[in-house]
Amino acid sequence: MAVSSSSALSLDQTLPWQDEQWQQFCRLLNSQRLPHAILLSGAEDTGKRHFAERFIQRLFCISPVDDVACGECKQCRLYLSGAHPDFKRVVPEAAGKAISINAIRELSEFSVITAHQQSWKVALVAPVEAMTLNAANAFLKTLxxxxxxxxxxxxxxQLAPVLPTIRSRCRVFSQGLPPPALVRDWLVGELGGASATVDKLLARAGGRPLRALSFAEANTLDDIARFEGVLQQVQTGEAAPVSAAAAYEGQPLSQLLEWLMSYYCRQLISAAQGGGRAEPRQFVFYDLLLSTRKMLESKSNLNPQLVLEELFLSLSQST
Ligand SMILES: [Zn+2]
Structure with missing residues (x-):
């Protein structure tokens, strides 16, 4: 598998909100103070993996230009082809699945062999919170x-906490949500699109640039608009909650939940901005959204259709 970050981004692309941290990483590398274990922590879909993969290419590159990998040398080509023998990627087998103890055993074998290319040896673990408890404990030995x-x-x-025993053995670098104005300009450039659409995309994506980009690429805004129309009908009593939920049978619950949370948050915010006061039952509903998300993240065995019905029923009673 060739190295690629997320969506359509190629590794020679910089993300402007990462410039400062990029320089910080390069300074550490150039002064030979790079820690042996780095935890890059921040909200999903803001480009951390892209950053990590670009930096790994920079480590391998034998003729970097201005602290950026050249993309041409043997090391860059090996890395970009996904065949670099001194690079190990540890990721879940499928989205939403765990990183198993077997994957960590392979990683520990990788870490003890000598580098093939007499240079760096690098392992990327992403996302670290996907490790099972056994995998995390096994990983400690390598760390x-x-x-x-x-x-x-x-x-x-940041979908779940990292074990303190792992965190304390790493140097932690945090990436907050990027500044909205910077993200907006970047997204307008990427999409070559109208800024009104970009604002909508960013609002639906909770300010996360790569999530907004993937929404745009998949024409998700239309799907979200339809879903929000249904939510509105459920709230006003025009649609029965159970049959409205039935129309979404088989769709990924995590995605629907995210859209529902975004929709409901915007409603609470606009009520507050209009001087209105949120009712206690609105907070009860919001708590239900949060606890459902937690259950999904803990990978409990849920019946997605029943959960969606319960959410729609509670939504109809929350307004
Ligand atoms: Zn190179």
Whole structure:
């Protein structure tokens, strides 16, 4: 598998909100103070993986230009083809699945062999919170035995906490949500689109630039608008909650939940801005959204259709 970050971004592309951190990483590298284990922590879909993969290419590159990988040398080509023998990517087998103890065992075998190319050896673990407890405990051993010119780069999407024993053995770099104005300009440039659409995309994506970009690429705004229309009908009593939920049978619950949360948050915010006061039952509903998300993240065995029905029923009673 060739190296690519997320969506349509290629690794020679910079994300403007990461400039400062990029320079910080390069300074550490150039002064030979790069920690052996780095935890890059921040909200999902803001470009952390892209950053990590670009930096790994920079580590391997033998003729970087202005602290950016050249993309042409043997090392860059090996890395970009996905065949670099000194690079190990540890990710869940499928989206939403866990990182197993077997994957971590392979990683520990990788970390003890000598580098093939007499340079860096790098492992990328993403997202670190996807490790099962057994995998995380097994990983500790690798973390505790730093090796020269070996970097463990862990990406944390903040969907669940990282074990303190892992966190404390890493140098933590946080990436907050990027500044809205910067993201907006970037997205307008990427999409070459009208700024009104960009604002809508960003609002639906909770300010996360790569999520907004993938919404745009998949024409998701129309789907969201339809879904929000149904939510409105459920709230006003024009649609029966159970039959409205039935129309979404088989669709990923995590995505519907995210759209529902975004919709409801905007409603609460606009009520507050209009001087209105949120009713206690609105907060009860919001708590239900949060607890449902937590259940989904903990990968409990849920019946998605029943959960969606319950959410729609509660929504109809929350207004
Ligand atoms: Zn290169």
């Amino acid at each position: 505790e035995e730093p090796r020269e010119k070996t970097l463990l780069l862990l990406v944390h999407d």
